[in-house]
Amino acid sequence: MSDAVVTPASSKPVSGKGGLARWLISGPPLLYLIFFFAVPTLIMVFASFRFPGDYGGLAPLFDAGGALNLTLENFEPFFTSFIYTWVFLKSFLYAIVTTLACLVMAYPVALLIARSPQKWRNLLILLVILPFWSNFLIRIYAWMILLGPQSLITRGLNAVLDVFGFEPVTLLYSGFAVIVGLVYVHLPFMVLPLYANLEKHDPALLDAAQDLGAGKWQIFWRVTFPLSLPGVYAGAALVFIPALGIFAVSDILGGTGGLMIGNVIKQQFLESRDWPFGSVLSIMLTLAALAAAGLAALLARPRRKHA
Numbered sequence: 514m515s516d517a518v519v520t521p522a523s524s525k526p527v528s529g530k531g532g533l534a535r536w537l538i539s540g541p542p543l544l545y546l547i548f549f550f551a552v553p554t555l556i557m558v559f560a561s562f563r564f565p566g567d568y569g570g571l572a573p574l575f576d577a578g579g580a581l582n583l584t585l586e587n588f589e590p591f592f593t594s595f596i597y598t599w600v601f602l603k604s605f606l607y608a609i610v611t612t613l614a615c616l617v618m619a620y621p622v623a624l625l626i627a628r629s630p631q632k633w634r635n636l637l638i639l640l641v642i643l644p645f646w647s648n649f650l651i652r653i654y655a656w657m658i659l660l661g662p663q664s665l666i667t668r669g670l671n672a673v674l675d676v677f678g679f680e681p682v683t684l685l686y687s688g689f690a691v692i693v694g695l696v697y698v699h700l701p702f703m704v705l706p707l708y709a710n711l712e713k714h715d716p717a718l719l720d721a722a723q724d725l726g727a728g729k730w731q732i733f734w735r736v737t738f739p740l741s742l743p744g745v746y747a748g749a750a751l752v753f754i755p756a757l758g759i760f761a762v763s764d765i766l767g768g769t770g771g772l773m774i775g776n777v778i779k780q781q782f783l784e785s786r787d788w789p790f791g792s793v794l795s796i797m798l799t800l801a802a803l804a805a806a807g808l809a810a811l812l813a814r815p816r817r818k819h820a
Contacts, residue, residue: 554799561587561792569786587789591797597777601797604774607688608757611695615703615752616745618696623707623744624737627714634712641704649698653765656694660684660766686768694762699755703748710744711737742812750809754802774798 562583564572576582591597626637644652659666662683671681684690714737722732760775767773774794781791 557792557795557799561789561796563587563789565787565789569788571788587793590790591793597794600772600777601774601801603772604757605801607691607695607763607773608753610692611699611756612703612749612753614692614696615700616749619700619703619707619748620741620745623704623711626704626708627711638705638708641701644697644701650761650765652697653694653762656690656697656766657685660690660693685766686770688767688771691763691767691771691773694766695756695759698759698762699752702751702755706747706751707741707744710741710747714740746809746812750806753805757802757805758798 560571562585563574564582564584566572572582574582622641626634626641629637658664661667662685664684667682667684670684674681718736718740719732722736727735758775758778760773760779763771763773763776764779775798778791778794778798781787781794785791
């Protein structure tokens with residue numbers, strides 16, 4: 514009798530219903546990722562081993578003798594030509610600078626929102642995401658006006674440089690303009706995860722640190738900032754990965770001087786029509802993005818201290 518009480522017969526149907534509900538919830542996103550991310554990635558990987566067509570695109574998969582037309586030659590230019598390595602490294606540099614700039618600018622904003630009265634938080638979050646309500650390209654073209662040679666910013670900066678005897682500078686179509694555009698576009702992606710983390714901090718920890726004699730800076734560096742590291746890592750991944758592969762900002766604001774790897778990939782597919790080499794560059798960019806995401810996940814993982 515006691516065994517029948519410990520193991521009720523209704524346990525299996527409950528687990529089955531739970532499994533069905535879990536699949537109904539996770540199934541549609543999983544199918545979406547498979548069809549729109551995994552399958553295109555596999556097509557891109559397969560295209561990287563194909564020969565380019567005579568008039569662009571891909572050459573026939575089989576030659577006249579019925580053999581597969583596959584090659585590894587498409588990977589050679591990436592590893593032998595310095596220009597592609599340089600553009601890739603420059604894209605990494607732009608993405609790193611953008612991530613650090615977003616972190617420095619977003620942290621005070623997120624901390625201010627998290628410590629504001631509850632009635633104001635929703636309004637402040639709305640102001641953060643408000644730029645998303647307008648078209649992306651319109652916002653980037655607006656920066657062309659702000660950084661143009663006749664803009665108030667450029668004329669004011671050159672007036673100051675002239676006082677100190679320096680040559681005038683051009684802000685538009687430069688690396689500086691690219692970084693400004695990247696920071697502007699990706700700043701909300703750093704604010705939101707930081708705010709989500711900071712608002713969960715227990716105020717009692719800050720009061721305890723203050724009672725123990727810690728100053729404001731000590732409280733921040735020894736309590737607030739370490740607790741916010743998961744939000745920092747999440748925000749860094751959300752900023753770094755899209756900033757690494759974006760091409761619209763550098764195309765509009767950077768010109769030839771702000772070329773990034775995303776622009777080179779676009780040129781290979783749309784202008785040169787060398788799809789195999791464009792696929793190679795896309796694979797390298799995907800691997801770099803996966804490595805950045807894996808590093809962020811590894812750093813955000815809680816560490817257990819062994820006695």
